[in-house]
Structure formats: C-alpha cells, structure tokens
Amino acid sequence: MSLRMERELGQDLVEYALVLPLFLLLILGIFEFSLLYFQYVTVANAAREAARAGIVTPTESCDQGCIDSRVRDAARRLTAGLAQDDLNVVITHPSLDVIRVDVSYATALTTQPLIQAVGGDGSLTLRSSASMHRER
Secondary structure (H helix, E strand, C coil): CCHHHHHHHHHHHHHHHHHHHHHHHHHHHHHHHHHHHHHHHHHHHHHHHHHHHHHHCCCCCCCHHHHHHHHHHHHHHHCCCCCHHHEEEEEEEEECCEEEEEEEEEEECCCHHHHHHCCCCCEEEEEEEEEEECCC
16 A cells, blocks of 8 residues: 555544544434424423313313313323423413413433533423413
8 A cells, every 4th residue: 555545544534533523413413402392392282282171171060170180181191201200280270261281391401411511401491381262
C-alpha cells in the first residue's frame, strides 16, 4: 500500500470519528422527540376523552363524586402506556353543564444524564386540558 493511500485511510478514520458522535446525537434527539410526542398525544387524548366521559354520564343516576370517578378511570385507562404514578388528573366543574379536565404527566427524559451534565434537570411536564359542555 502506498503512503498516499495510508494517509487517506487515516483521514477517513478521523472524519468518521468526528462525525459519528454528531450523528448519534441526532438519532438520540429524534428518538427523544418521538417519545415525547407520543406521550403528549396520549395525555391530550386522555384529557379529551375523560371530559367526554364526564359529560355523557347521566347526572340523574350519578352524583358529582361518581362523575369524577368515571372521569379519572377514563383518563387512567387511556394512559395505560405511561407511568400512572407520574400522572395527575384535575377535574373542575365551573357549572353543572360544564366539565374541565386537566391532565399532566411528569416525564424524565431519556437524555437526562446528558442534560444534567450541562445544568438542566432532565425532566419535563406535559400538560393538556379539555373542557366540554353538556348539550340539552
């Protein structure tokens, strides 16, 4: 092998060593964003469907505590892929015909050690709310 080919081979190795960490960081970022997007969509759907479950429950056969229980059950059922201990469901009734459901989910990022190394806390809270009116 000639000296020129050996130099080019060494150059390729150095270029690869410089580009590989950036490429891996890009792939990790895509993975992290995809996971966060999935979790946010799950939280948003849970808020909407929980509000719907609360508004379609007949008020004649079910008091406010019963409605709240059904709303919480719907939110927990729709977030089965998430850690239930990190899920918070807040139900408010501004009036008898309106229900508002706020769902929040505290998630630790996959890249938490990297973020903590540069001074962040590596966690994020995803929030969504839904409000529905009972139609008569």
